[in-house]
Amino acid sequence: xxxxxxxxxxxxxxxxxxxxxxxxxxxxxxxxxxxxxxxxxxxxxxxxxxxxxxxxxxxxxxxxxxxxxxxxxxxxxxxxxxxxxxxxxxxxxxxxxxxxxxxxxxxxxxxxxxxxxxxxxxxxxxxxxxxxxxxxxxxxxxxxxxxxxxxxxxxxxxxxxxxxxxxxxxxxxxxxxxxxxxxxxxxxxxxxxxxxxxxxxxxxxxxxxxxxxxxxxxxxxxxxxxxxxxxxxxxxxxxxxxxxxxxxxxxxxxxxxxxxxxxxxxxxxxxxxxxxxxxxxxxxxxxxxxxxxxxxxxxxxxxxxxxxxxxxxxxxxxxxxxxxxxxxxxxxxxxxxxxxxxxxxxxxxxxxxxxxxxxxxxxxxxxxxxxxxx
Amino acid sequence: xxxxxxxxxxxxxxxxxxxxxxxxxxxxxxxxxxxxxxxxxxxxxxxxxxxxxxxxxxxxxxxxxxxxxxxxxxxxxxxxxxxxxxxxxxxxxxxxxxxxxxxxxxxxxxxxxxxxxxxxxxxxxxxxxxxxxxxxxxxxxxxxxxxxxxxxxxxxxxxxxxxxxxxxxxxxxxxxxxxxxxxxxxxxxxxxxxxxxxxxxxxxxxxxxxxxxxxxxxxxxxxxxxxxxxxxxxxxxxxxxxxxxxxxxxxxxxxxxxxxxxxxxxxxxxxxxxxxxxxxxxxxxxxxxxxxxxxxxxxxxxxxxxxxxxxxxxxxxxxxxxxxxxxxxxxxxxxxxxxxxxxxxxxxxxxxxxxxxxxxxxxxxxxxxxxxxx
Numbered sequence: 001x002x003x004x005x006x007x008x009x010x011x012x013x014x015x016x017x018x019x020x021x022x023x024x025x026x027x028x029x030x031x032x033x034x035x036x037x038x039x040x041x042x043x044x045x046x047x048x049x050x051x052x053x054x055x056x057x058x059x060x061x062x063x064x065x066x067x068x069x070x071x072x073x074x075x076x077x078x079x080x081x082x083x084x085x086x087x088x089x090x091x092x093x094x095x096x097x098x099x100x101x102x103x104x105x106x107x108x109x110x111x112x113x114x115x116x117x118x119x120x121x122x123x124x125x126x127x128x129x130x131x132x133x134x135x136x137x138x139x140x141x142x143x144x145x146x147x148x149x150x151x152x153x154x155x156x157x158x159x160x161x162x163x164x165x166x167x168x169x170x171x172x173x174x175x176x177x178x179x180x181x182x183x184x185x186x187x188x189x190x191x192x193x194x195x196x197x198x199x200x201x202x203x204x205x206x207x208x209x210x211x212x213x214x215x216x217x218x219x220x221x222x223x224x225x226x227x228x229x230x231x232x233x234x235x236x237x238x239x240x241x242x243x244x245x246x247x248x249x250x251x252x253x254x255x256x257x258x259x260x261x262x263x264x265x266x267x268x269x270x271x272x273x274x275x276x277x278x279x280x281x282x283x284x285x286x287x288x289x290x291x292x293x294x295x296x297x298x299x300x301x302x303x304x305x306x307x308x309x310x311x312x313x314x315x316x317x318x319x320x321x322x323x324x325x326x327x328x329x330x331x332x333x334x335x336x337x338x339x340x341x342x343x344x345x346x347x348x349x350x351x352x353x354x355x356x357x358x359x360x361x362x363x364x365x366x367x368x369x370x371x372x373x374x
Numbered sequence: 375x376x377x378x379x380x381x382x383x384x385x386x387x388x389x390x391x392x393x394x395x396x397x398x399x400x401x402x403x404x405x406x407x408x409x410x411x412x413x414x415x416x417x418x419x420x421x422x423x424x425x426x427x428x429x430x431x432x433x434x435x436x437x438x439x440x441x442x443x444x445x446x447x448x449x450x451x452x453x454x455x456x457x458x459x460x461x462x463x464x465x466x467x468x469x470x471x472x473x474x475x476x477x478x479x480x481x482x483x484x485x486x487x488x489x490x491x492x493x494x495x496x497x498x499x500x501x502x503x504x505x506x507x508x509x510x511x512x513x514x515x516x517x518x519x520x521x522x523x524x525x526x527x528x529x530x531x532x533x534x535x536x537x538x539x540x541x542x543x544x545x546x547x548x549x550x551x552x553x554x555x556x557x558x559x560x561x562x563x564x565x566x567x568x569x570x571x572x573x574x575x576x577x578x579x580x581x582x583x584x585x586x587x588x589x590x591x592x593x594x595x596x597x598x599x600x601x602x603x604x605x606x607x608x609x610x611x612x613x614x615x616x617x618x619x620x621x622x623x624x625x626x627x628x629x630x631x632x633x634x635x636x637x638x639x640x641x642x643x644x645x646x647x648x649x650x651x652x653x654x655x656x657x658x659x660x661x662x663x664x665x666x667x668x669x670x671x672x673x674x675x676x677x678x679x680x681x682x683x684x685x686x687x688x689x690x691x692x693x694x695x696x697x698x699x700x701x702x703x704x705x706x707x708x709x710x711x712x713x714x715x716x717x718x719x720x721x722x723x724x725x726x727x728x729x730x731x732x733x734x735x736x737x738x739x740x741x742x743x744x745x746x747x748x
Contacts, residue, residue, distance in 0.1 A: 017714055037692075065612040097729055098584070099725065100584075102581065102722050103581070103585075110678070149580055149581070150527075153524075160551070162551025162552055163551070169549040169551040170549065175543040177534070177536025177543040177555075177558065180558075180559065182553040184551065184554075185552070208561075210524070211473075214472060214539065228643075304485075348476050351476075355477060356471070
């Protein structure tokens with residue numbers, strides 16, 4: 001098992017390094033042919049984003065733009081993309097190190113010799129160059145050894161093998177106390193072992209993780225419990241995708257009953273417009289929305305503990321109603337119900353019944369009745 | 375070991391339950407004497423906050439206010455404080471359960487029979503009643519089984535025993551992979567075992583945790599590594615205090631070189647004005663500021679990667695200069711240097727040297743040279 005991880009990681013580094021070399025050699029060939037060196041970069045604007053209904057993913061289309069070195073409008077970003085390529089290949093992959101986008105910015109920011117021009121003024125620029133480079137290579141930043149901010153915690157009857165350099169740790173997620181295991185930034189190296197779970201319950205809120213962990217919910221119900229602590233980080237999304245694909249257990253999502261909760265869910269499931277090029281690696285199309293739904297408010301008699309929707313909620317709901325990935329009749333009905341009643345509810349509003357109502361009644365009922373939204 | 379934790383937890387519950395009963399009996403005695411029932415509540419305003427120089431803590435003074443039931447200005451808050459008392463005693467302590475402030479709000483919010491008056495309109499009200507109740511009982515909310523939002527991750531050569539209800543988990547913090555162990559909301563039940571650390575390094579940023587963890591810094595340097603992921607959560611602060619008191623190793627703090635970093639540090643070390651009543655339980659007076667200092671910018675030749683200070687930074691620095699807990703000559707010099715140069719630096723700016731400079735050079739040099747600020 002350990003050997004396998006090792007090989008996989010080295011293979012991955014080799015694979016991406018080769019891709020970068022091919023890209024570099026193509027550029028050199030162009031230079032040798034005295035052509036204007038260029039990169040083909042898939043367009044990421046909304047006019048090149050579509051919803052792939054069959055695969056349930058928000059995807060980039062085929063449109064590409066050519067970025068030339070000898071073009072005043074392109075030269076700066078071309079140079080920045082090359083700085084990214086050099087940093088990724090020579091500093092990160094060659095040394096088997098990972099870094100943040102900010103590290104890259106600091107490392108490659110300098111004044112170009114003999115000029116007053118800086119290679120990078122603001123991190124925004126190098127961040128965009130990184131995305132250009134990802135899509136040009138048809139890969140994602142974690143494979144380039146670039147880390148995003150981690151967030152999220154897990155507990156459940158499962159062992160993960162995680163590797164830091166040459167050290168492989170065997171982490172028993174059923175023995176993480178009240179804290180849980182912190183979901184890392186990069187999860188490519190993780191392997192799953194001793195899997196005793198029948199589904200994954202991913203909650204938007206830390207408070208729900210703490211409640212269900214204290215109630216021993218995951219042990220009693222044979223599930224893996226995860227909180228994303230708000231909008232899910234890349235590491236958490238990728239890990240959910242991998243669990244869905246590799247362990248093949250259902251993934252149920254639990255958010256507040258409001259448009260922001262729906263957004264958190266849909267981003268984890270389908271990807272997002274802004275990161276459409278990443279849906280393949282970050283989306284989790286098998287995910288189901290367990291709750292809390294607007295219908296739950298009536299069904300569980302929570303009217304007294306609802307919150308009046310704000311204008312921004314209404315506006316967001318109206319937008320979402322038109323998204324292709326919310327066109328399912330069940331979702332249209334849900335959104336209409338929200339727009340009609342103009343109330344939202346937090347998942348913690350179940351505490352108005354009693355503190356353990358969520359683990360003793362609400363979740364078991366919803367799961368047994370398969371009361372999900374698509 | 376396990377037995378001991380169990381007893382301690384039960385003892386703690388018993389102790390606080392008794393305190394609540396005494397408070398309740400005093401009120402009933404007043405009622406029986408036909409007096410106006412009242413609570414003595416320490417005043418938390420800035421005119422009752424002082425810096426205890428000897429114990430290095432921002433503390434509450436002796437001033438108390440009396441809150442009466444039969445006083446139109448007091449009655450509502452008096453009632454809300456009683457709701458808090460009832461929830462803590464009957465719902466939480468009696469069942470050995472914990473809850474969030476929001477759970478309490480939802481549980482105790484209702485329309486008073488025969489009126490149109492709600493017990494609690496907004497959570498702000500019950501939150502204030504909770505603080506009243508904490509200070510009146512001379513305790514802190516974790517002992518009342520109230521959870522705050524958790525944040526932070528840890529790794530290092532140490533074992534912690536953590537307990538969820540009757541289950542005790544033995545967590546080896548040296549085998550947490552790239553994620554780390556998530557610091558829980560409540561850490562009262564935690565015990566330390568097999569301690570192989572010589573100091574604690576607490577970093578403001580997740581990115582620094584990831585960098586140092588990948589560089590195997592904590593293993594090579596026999597330290598416990600923690601990130602607070604921004605302003606430290608209560609659980610992280612309490613845990614640092616307990617490690618400092620019980621394991622008696624130095625605690626070094628690593629933040630950006632800016633007033634916000636100093637604020638994060640000073641809150642962990644001394645407590646804060648707003649939570650002066652909690653400094654005893656959350657402060658960590660032995661903590662030292664390792665960096666990054668404004669002086670480091672010169673010393674490590676980082677001028678090219680500094681950031682221009684904003685007006686809000688300058689204003690904050692000018693305020694902090696007057697705080698009693700920043701009156702140390704070394705800090706006054708540091709703040710003056712900042713106000714003079716008007717530049718700040720992020721800890722990641724060290725990545726402009728090389729990615730591992732922080733773990734190979736910066737930290738070892740600073741620690742060996744005892745280059746700390748008080």
